[in-house]
Amino acid sequence: MNTADDRGWSPYIGGALSGVVFILSVWFAGKFVGASTTFVRSVGMVERLFSAERVAKMDYFVKEAPKIDWQCMFVLGIFIGSLIASTSSGTFRWTALPDMWEARFGPSRIRRGVVAFTGGLIAMFGARLADG
Amino acid sequence: MRILVYGLIAGMLFGFFLQKARVIRYDKQLGAMRLMDMTIVKFMLSSILVSMVGVYTLLDLGLAQLSVKPTVLGGNILGGLVFGLGWGLLGYCPGTAVGALGEGRWDGLWGVLGMLVGAGLFAEAYPSLKKTVLTWGDFGKITIPQVLGLNHWVIIPLFVMGGLTLFWWFEKKRL
Numbered sequence: 355m356n357t358a359d360d361r362g363w364s365p366y367i368g369g370a371l372s373g374v375v376f377i378l379s380v381w382f383a384g385k386f387v388g389a390s391t392t393f394v395r396s397v398g399m400v401e402r403l404f405s406a407e408r409v410a411k412m413d414y415f416v417k418e419a420p421k422i423d424w425q426c427m428f429v430l431g432i433f434i435g436s437l438i439a440s441t442s443s444g445t446f447r448w449t450a451l452p453d454m455w456e457a458r459f460g461p462s463r464i465r466r467g468v469v470a471f472t473g474g475l476i477a478m479f480g481a482r483l484a485d486g
Numbered sequence: 487m488r489i490l491v492y493g494l495i496a497g498m499l500f501g502f503f504l505q506k507a508r509v510i511r512y513d514k515q516l517g518a519m520r521l522m523d524m525t526i527v528k529f530m531l532s533s534i535l536v537s538m539v540g541v542y543t544l545l546d547l548g549l550a551q552l553s554v555k556p557t558v559l560g561g562n563i564l565g566g567l568v569f570g571l572g573w574g575l576l577g578y579c580p581g582t583a584v585g586a587l588g589e590g591r592w593d594g595l596w597g598v599l600g601m602l603v604g605a606g607l608f609a610e611a612y613p614s615l616k617k618t619v620l621t622w623g624d625f626g627k628i629t630i631p632q633v634l635g636l637n638h639w640v641i642i643p644l645f646v647m648g649g650l651t652l653f654w655w656f657e658k659k660r661l
Contacts (some may be wrong), residue, residue, distance in 0.1 A: 364507070365509060365635070366528055368507025375496050384551070386553045390610065399601045423493075452513055453513055472572075474583065477580070477604075478572070478580065
């Protein structure tokens with residue numbers, strides 16, 4: 355919806371500038387970018403609220419301890435950066451259905467929600483399996 | 487504490503660029519998978535090529551160390567296939583789902599919740615995966631220059647030239 359007036363930057367420029375950010379991260383923080391470990395640490399923090407003893411014993415939460423780290427702040431930053439960029443350029447839109455999705459699968463928000471949730475679950479399992 | 491602030495700043499810049507280049511959109515991500523629109527590939531490959539040159543320069547200057555993930559064919563191949571299946575359904579990857587929320591695309595929220603559950607399920611499955619899939623084809627922490635026994639500055643220009651050729655072809659085909 356309403357994407358015709360929405361002039362963005364070249365993906366080459368956006369990508370190259372992101373590359374510069376990644377280099378500076380390695381230089382000044384010694385950190386390589388990523389996102390999926392944050393989901394492990396976050397769910398570990400949630401599970402710990404219910405059963406701290408169990409989480410403390412689980413191999414994967416020993417390997418990726420449930421805590422706020424550099425990457426967690428990086429992922430939070432992505433949200434804030436995107437919010438700033440979209441609101442300052444008038445491209446922020448509350449959207450429940452992507453255009454391409456709606457054209458193919460119709461206007462049901464429930465259908466989109468179920469597929470998006472399932473897709474997220476599968477994608478994250480795969481990402482962790484590949485250690486990505 | 488300073489490290490956390492660096493993380494937040496890096497993330498904000500990255501999120502800003504992702505939004506400006508319009509890559510945190512289902513239509514762009516599915517467009518790439520359907521070989522219709524290569525915007526996200528241009529973005530990803532540009533960032534990879536730039537950081538490849540920069541990070542290896544820092545390494546040579548002694549200002550940084552590499553953080554190499556182990557190559558485990560079982561996990562990498564199966565995990566990649568499973569990831570692709572989920573990515574095709576959701577239309578956002580883990581980082582871009584959060585970015586999509588930032589520009590109001592709140593279907594990304596269902597994806598984020600699914601990802602948290604997926605991460606939790608992986609943690610449950612990890613002890614048995616560690617003994618099976620994650621032992622298949624384990625080559626340890628290897629890099630391409632190291633396997634080929636060549637200096638990284640022989641390999642990097644090849645990657646850059648390959649990337650630029652691909653970009654040229656995308657533009658020619660208007661992808």
